[in-house]
Amino acid sequence: MSKVLFELSLGESRCVKVKQHGEETFTVEICHEETGNGQDMSLSRWKNFCDSLEEIVKTVQELKGNKEVNMRIHLGGHVYVSVCSPYKCVNIRQWVRGSYGDKPLLPTSNGVSLKFAQWEFMTSRLPEINFQLPVDLDTVVPCQFADDHANQLGMLRCSECNPDGYRDYINY
Numbered sequence: 731m732s733k734v735l736f737e738l739s740l741g742e743s744r745c746v747k748v749k750q751h752g753e754e755t756f757t758v759e760i761c762h763e764e765t766g767n768g769q770d771m772s773l774s775r776w777k778n779f780c781d782s783l784e785e786i787v788k789t790v791q792e793l794k795g796n797k798e799v800n801m802r803i804h805l806g807g808h809v810y811v812s813v814c815s816p817y818k819c820v821n822i823r824q825w826v827r828g829s830y831g832d833k834p835l836l837p838t839s840n841g842v843s844l845k846f847a848q849w850e851f852m853t854s855r856l857p858e859i860n861f862q863l864p865v866d867l868d869t870v871v872p873c874q875f876a877d878d879h880a881n882q883l884g885m886l887r888c889s890e891c892n893p894d895g896y897r898d899y900i901n902y
Contacts, residue, residue, distance in 0.1 A: 746760050758773075769822045800814050809825075822842055822844070
């Protein structure tokens with residue numbers, strides 16, 4: 731059972747929640763309040779998200795200036811944040827490969843889209859959101875910076891970095 735430690739409404743039924751699952755597991759969820767659809771991110775994925783803000787904000791500004799954009803950033807597992815023309819929103823959702831694994835990544839319905847006003851409100855409140863976390867976000871080390879990722883095999887064995895193929899490398 732999860733416990734909501736903090737909740738921030740973004741408007742139009744979107745919200746951000748800091749949640750606790752058990753004693754030591756915490757997540758940040760961006761979701762649709764009515765349907766419950768959204769994306770619950772581990773602290774590692776949230777750290778990747780926060781570390782990518784500069785690129786995301788730049789891409790949003792380009793899209794608002796009517797430039798063609800196609801940005802997708804991997805946060806971990808099957809979770810990506812994307813900003814793509816002509817859609818005037820920031821998507822945070824799971825992407826999966828087609829049925830045989832040889833198809834390109836496709837977005838799923840498991841996630842949330844934020845209109846630019848919601849996105850800008852959320853990013854303006856990030857210090858408050860991060861303050862609610864039980865740990866200093868600067869101490870969170872995403873897996874790609876861990877010692878076991880010092881070589882390609884370490885990355886290939888990781889379910890966060892290589893969610894579709896990590897099992898192929900377990901026995902190497």
